[in-house]
Amino acid sequence: MNFKEPSENRMETDKKILPTHIAIIMDGNGRWAQKRFLSRIKGHEKGADTVRMVVRTCREVGIPFLTLYAFSTENWQRPKKEVAALMSLLKKFLSSEHKEMMKHEIRLNAIGRLNQLPSDVQKALEKTMHATENNRGLVINLALNYGARAEIVEMVQKISRKIEKKELDAGHIDEKTVEMHLYTSGVPDPDLLIRTSGEMRISNFLLWQIAYSEIFVTDTLWPDFTKEEFLSIIDSFQKRSRRFGKV
Numbered sequence: 001m002n003f004k005e006p007s008e009n010r011m012e013t014d015k016k017i018l019p020t021h022i023a024i025i026m027d028g029n030g031r032w033a034q035k036r037f038l039s040r041i042k043g044h045e046k047g048a049d050t051v052r053m054v055v056r057t058c059r060e061v062g063i064p065f066l067t068l069y070a071f072s073t074e075n076w077q078r079p080k081k082e083v084a085a086l087m088s089l090l091k092k093f094l095s096s097e098h099k100e101m102m103k104h105e106i107r108l109n110a111i112g113r114l115n116q117l118p119s120d121v122q123k124a125l126e127k128t129m130h131a132t133e134n135n136r137g138l139v140i141n142l143a144l145n146y147g148a149r150a151e152i153v154e155m156v157q158k159i160s161r162k163i164e165k166k167e168l169d170a171g172h173i174d175e176k177t178v179e180m181h182l183y184t185s186g187v188p189d190p191d192l193l194i195r196t197s198g199e200m201r202i203s204n205f206l207l208w209q210i211a212y213s214e215i216f217v218t219d220t221l222w223p224d225f226t227k228e229e230f231l232s233i234i235d236s237f238q239k240r241s242r243r244f245g246k247v
Contacts, residue, residue, distance in 0.1 A: 003209055019191035019234065020188050021066070022192045023213070024195075025069045025205055029046070031043075032046065040082055043084045043151070052225075057227050062139065065187060069146065072147055105137030107138070112145040113147075121159045143206075146205070148208070158181045179208075187213060190206065193213040193216070195215070196220050197218075197220070198218070200217060218233070
């Protein structure tokens with residue numbers, strides 16, 4: 001499914017029915033580079049430009065929450081050189097975008113097993129999150145060393161410890177209890193999930209949170225994903241009827 005509609009045919013974005021939270025599986029950097037006989041690192045560098053575009057578009061349109069799947073728990077299996085380059089690129093991105101985040105009241109958050117990231121990356125993340133914690137504009141959640149199954153396991157462990165300490169009654173556990181113990185506690189579930197590169201799978205991303213998300217898959221590789229296509233997907237989202245199991 002592709003959403004590269006000509007701009008003149010695109011409906012005007014209705015800000016009254018915008019998604020509150022957009023989550024994106026950013027896929028295709030490596031294939032983009034290979035098609036051009038470039039290193040995979042060049043693909044990731046080009047993909048960073050797309051991240052900037054998506055962030056700015058969300059801010060311009062008025063999307064309150066954006067979650068980007070930047071590095072999964074499985075990505076450690078990639079070549080060490082590529083992983084090191086990804087971590088270096090993340091640090092550069094945090095540094096280069098710091099002024100813009102402060103200027104536009106953007107707040108950065110990170111979800112995942114952050115304590116397993118390289119120490120210099122942890123420090124850069126902590127510095128940026130601390131600097132932006134009082135910003136009241138767009139909230140960006142970077143999913144780093146993230147895996148939904150790992151998140152669910154940790155949620156179960158947290159709840160189990162509270163039961164052992166008699167801080168929680170097992171009979172009182174409900175969906176709100178679960179949500180409070182996920183990485184995304186306090187963040188609304190995504191209304192819209194986008195995956196680039198045409199792969200028809202979720203890839204261990206926000207398994208609990210996307211229970212009722214509208215899903216859009218585009219064949220476009222992440223570095224080629226444009227503002228026009230992004231807005232077209234948002235417009236298509238606005239045409240969908242979200243019944244949440246009702247008639």
